[in-house]
Structures are given as C-alpha cells and as structure tokens.
Amino acid sequence: MEKHILVTGGAGYIGSHTCVQLLERGYQVTVLDNYCNSSPQALKRVEQIAEKKIEAIEGDIRNQALLEQVLRSKTYSGVIHFAGLKAVGESSEKPLEYYDNNVSGSLSLIRAMQSHGVKCMIFSSSATVYGDPKYLPLDEAHGLGPVNPYGRTKFMVEEMLRDLVASDSQWSVGLLRYFNPVGAHPSGLIGEDPRDVPNNLMPFISQVAVGRRQHLNVFGGDYDTPDGTGVRDYIHVDDLAKGHVLALETLIERARLLTVNLGTGAGCSVLEMLKAFETACGKPLSHQVQPRRPGDIATSFADCRLAEQELGFRAERTIRQMCEDTWRWQSNNQNGYS
Template sequence: MRVLLTGGTGYIGSHTAVELLAAGHDVVLLDNLANSSARAVSAIRKVSGREVSFIRGDIRDGNSLDGVFQTHAVDAVIHLAALKAVGESVAKPDAYNDTNVTGSRRLVERMAAHGVTTLVFSSTAAVYGDPASTPITEACPASPQSPYARTKREVEELLRDLHRADPRWRISILRYFNAVGAHPSGQLGEDPRGVPDNLLPYIAQVAAGRRERLDVFGDGYPTRDGTGVRDYLHVVDLARGHLAALDYIRRSPGVALHNLGTGRGHTVLEVLHAFEAVCERTIPYRITARRPGDVAVSCADVSRAREELGWTATHDLQKICEDLWLWQSSHPDGYGDDHSPTSTLGVSGNDSASSQRAKRMPSS
C-alpha cells in the first residue's frame, strides 16, 4: 500500500513513517516545513533503511495536492498536518480554522477527485474538554474548550458528513492523549520551536540546561501529590496505532472512532522524578498558580482500541523517559536547522518563499 502522510516530517508523522515502512508500505511525505525539519526525511531513511518520497507542499494548496495524487498512486491518507498549540489557538483562532478546518476540507476534496477514499485522521482528546469522569470513553460527550479543540471536532463532523454523503469512504478518527518520548534509535524525536507546549519536552530541556526550571501549574488537585494527572503515550505506540487503525478501516468500511492512550495516569511530579532517575540529575521546579481550564485528571479508556484494533501501548513511563533523554542528549538543538529542505523525491509543491509564509502547514 502507498500511504500519503500529511505533516509527514513532524514529530508524530516521522515516527509513523518509520512504522509504515517497517510494515512494508510505501510512504509519501507532504509537509511545508513551517514547524518541522526536512532533516527528518534523512533520519526516516536512516532508521528504516528504506527510501521515502518527500514533497514540500501545503494541504490548502489544491494544485499541490493534485500534483501529489497525479504523480503517486496513493491508496490511503494519514492526515496529521495541523496547528496544535492550545494557547496559540486562543490568540489566533482564524489561523487555526484556516489550517485545520479549511485545509482538511481541501484535502478530502482532492482525495475524492482522485478516487482516494481511505483516511486516518489525527484528532485529539482535547475535544472531550472537562469530562465528568475518567477514564474517558469514546461515548463521553464532546465539549471542546479551545479554538484548537473546536477545529478538530469540526473536522470530525465534516468527515462523518462526508461518509453519510458517500458510503465508499473508510475513515478512522483517532483521539490522542499525550504523545511523548522519541524513537529508541535516538535519531527521531520532537523538535519544538520556541517554548515547548508539552510537559516532557520541557523537562528534557531543563535537564539539558537549556531552561532554568520547570513551572508546575498547581499542587492542590485531588490527586496523589496534588499535581495534575495525564495519560502519557509513547510516540512509537501512537505511530503503531495509526497502522492498526488503517488495517481496521480496510476491513471495516464506515467511520471508526478510537481513543489512543495507555489507560494509566501519572502526575506531573511523578513524571519529573521518573525523568530525574533516567538522566541522573536534579531538575529544578517551582509550584505556580493553576492555569484556567486545566483539569485534575485526564486518562483514556482504551478498551475499544484493544478490542477492535488489537492495539495496546507497550512502553511504560521509564521507557518514555529513556528514549526522550537519548534524543535530547544526542540532539540538544533538535534537528538543528532552519526548516530548509535538504532533498526531495517526486513532485514539488509551490515552494516560493512568499507562498510558504502565506500557507503554513505545521506538522504533527
């Protein structure tokens, strides 16, 4: 099978590419490198030992998408490209709607035009908002609290409408919990630009001396140590979840919805101390005020994914910390470039500097 990965040079995309290649699939990466590095393409090739096609292009550019589908006989799409920072979405809701919603609509329009009707969509557990209870099942009502989460929910509904109008579509919606860690080879990992949005990359940068300390937002929650509990999922497990979802919708037409998480929660301080044990150094932190909208506990019920996809997470918190520290210590500056492409295979999208500034397609 030939799979198109949008946002393919990003954190989740690069790991998913490696797993697809290991399973014998051919992979086409589409990314505009707005917040990822083309050096990830070389890393994917090195880790997998296989070739991969890379196209610099944008999901909102219909001509670029047409070029991809005309040049590559794509069988399925895994759609990861999105803007994904909750705080930024509050400040820039129009940008999030444009990239996440308009971009997704353009993608499925061009897929349909070229007869490609198999899609795995990267959604988020943020669509649940502040659930009444945990663990969170797929039946929990959606109540997105941020512009980011609302864009993901809107795309979910767009895809359901698409299938109702044309039952040929086979669609998987994956609601991720907290993707963390790095590839065990140390060659692939998260490469955040600026201040990391997520806990573990921030802890890793403090451990590496890139940041002074970690701010822990609140210690008065009704949890084991007063800090918030989250479900942390190794990125390799998450990548394998995409393959399981793709296999499932090939066998079972329709729209499938699955949580991807571990079903186990860890507090902020438990994560910090686990990382200290791995890196063998003390990580300074301070307790600060709670952030508005933060919930005490968020953990996935993953029984549906286990039963229907045959998928479960296999990496524990220690392994997450070990792999992340290997990546951080061997790549202190991430991929260490300015996002410029090093090489491409296949067709090129609109690659002018002005169009890249106008059409941002960050990666997952």
C-alpha cells in the same frame, strides 16, 4: 504490490515515527509537509532508521492545486492526515490561523481525495474534543465539548468526516483521539523538537535536563490528586504510531467510520513524570510550582478498550521507557534537528 500511503505533516513528531513503522511494514510513503513546525532533517533520519526511501514534497495542504497534483501522480491506498497546528494556548491567541490551517486545510485535502477516488483517511484527532471530563476514564461515548479553538478545529474536522461517511459508504475513516504523546524512537535519531517554548510537559523537562531552560514550571500544586499536580495519560509516540498503522490496515480492508482513543488507560502526575525523568537523566531537575492555568483540569485519562477490541491495539511502553527514550534523543540532539 506495495501499498502507497500519503502522509501529510509526516516530518513532524508523530508523523516521522509513523513513517518509520510504515516503511518497516513494507509501505511506500510520500510525505507532504510545509515544515512550519518540523524539519526535512527528520525525514532523512527516518530513512536512516528504516533503510528505505521516502518521497518528500514541500507544500501546504491549503494548496488545492498541489494536492490535486500529488494525488494524481500515483495510486494511493490511503492518507494519514497529521498536518495541522497543535498548540492549545496559541490557538486562543491566533484562532483564525488554526481554523484556516486545520479546518480549511483538511477540507482541501478531503476534496482532493474525493476527486481522485482516494477514500481512506486516518485523521489525527485529540482527546481535547471531550472538553472537561464528566467521568473517568474517558471513553468514546463521552460527550464532546472542546473548550479551546484547537480542540474545536479537531471537532469540526471530525464532524466533516462523519458527515462524509454518512453520505458515501465507500469512505473509510479513522478518527484517532490522542491523549498525551511523549517519548522518542529508541535509536535517539528522531524525537520531539518544538520550535519555540514547549507547550507540553515532556519536552520542557528534557530541555531543563540539557540546560536549555533553568527550571520546569509546574502549573498548579493544589489539585485534588495524590500529589496536588495534574494527572494525564501519557502514551509513547511509538505506541501511538503503531495505532495509526493498525487503524490503516483495518480500514483498508473494510470501509467504515472508526473512532477510538489512543492512550494507556492510566494517569501519571506532573511530579511523577519529573521524578521518572530525573532517574533517566541521573540528576535532580529544578522546578517551581506556579498558579493553575485557566482551563486546565485536574485529571484526564483514557478508556482504551475499544482500540484493543477493534484494532488489537494496546500501549506497551512504560513511563520509564518514555523518559529514557526522550533523554536519549534530547542528550544526543541538544538543539533538536538544528
């Protein structure tokens, strides 16, 4: 019998790529998304890639009655929970929106799952829960101390889920701490499509490459790194999606709490990424070095050994592939899904 998975926020960047892999592995997929930072068009393209259908429901995870209705409608094996606001800077400007959406929304979802006996959740968390690194690479034993409202919302949901598993051993929960997702599906049909000014490096570079923006702002050129720019652990979105499917399959088999980093275990600087993208698009791209942003750190990258040990997960795609796939997506979809 096919397993049925509910994917909240499934039309978003990481959600859509994960839906492709779920469909390709024989799962039935229902997506619940309010499209506040995504497009229904993404799901149509997921269906095109996988050559299978998705049940798409427009709605908000804070709508308890809707969640109850969705979870009552069929037997789900698990939920992959992506739905949430995710811009670090915006979270400092609009903290209550982030706590309402990310924390209250997650609580509504967990309550509805509890009511209908669906006790397997994969949660989209973030390396921001670690705060400023005390040592590198960052492993799962590193202390937690998020430094912005976005990170604190992820930390709070993690705490909620840890307490839940401690209270009920039937729950099976995966806390997946992402580092920096980039790239796009190799078909060029789905990719990252931020609604406003991109908050992350790769979509900003790609928008410069297609002429939507004049130049890349590089925040900080005087860090203690090989070229003075910030170093981060970038992971291809398809590798990240694979991590979700492996976590789901591991946790469906045995109820427990699993907390793992998903990254590559290696750092790449802003200027290294820019150079790789210039190679991918075949032209030089303008950039300007700006002062450091408050709260930014010099270097962050993951220790990914636990994910390999527990899930058999290892990121496979290179920076070159990340740039080539992003360029294919952006050059074929200069205005994103619109």
